[in-house]
Amino acid sequence: MSAQATVQPINDPVCAYITERIDALNGIKSQREIAAEAGLPRPNVVSMIKKGDMKLPLERVPAFARAINADPAYLFRLVMEQYWPGGADVVSEIFGTVTSRNEAAILNKIRQVSRGTDPALTPALEKALEEAFGSP
Known part of the structure; x- marks a missing residue:
């Protein structure tokens, strides 16, 4: 193209x-x-x-x-x-969420600190993320 x-x-x-x-x-x-x-x-x-x-x-x-x-x-x-x-929605639907290196690093840190337990997005965790990154 x-x-x-x-x-x-x-x-x-x-x-x-x-x-x-x-x-x-x-x-x-x-x-x-x-x-x-x-x-x-x-x-x-x-x-x-x-x-x-x-x-x-x-x-x-x-x-x-x-x-x-x-x-x-x-x-x-x-x-x-x-x-x-x-x-981007079509690409995500077909291939899944495309993550940047920075997003992947954050996800890897979550996996590390949660010891791979697959934590749910609780209201407390959501609030902590909003405080860390700013509310949408």
Whole structure:
């Protein structure tokens, strides 16, 4: 699937996340280097993706994620929603919940501290998670 020219709102989750990740690399890696690592044809393509003038091609997600030090599963989920709103639900229904590395680490910690007992999501645990991560 190739990129489509579109104008996304500035608050588009893909644009915001990519901008955040690239800003974190300021002084470490240039957009030219990011474009080269991601296999994009020109450095200005990175700017176009950040602004929402162009969608990140799905086939470039893994390389782009590596180039910006992002989790590929998380970036793919965001990009997938941009291309196909509601599509993440279909993917989840077929393949199950796709977890990022960070989510998997949290799940592994839960398994470790619960000694693999498969704890239920009790109201107390739900409250503790909301306090830890902020209420939805």
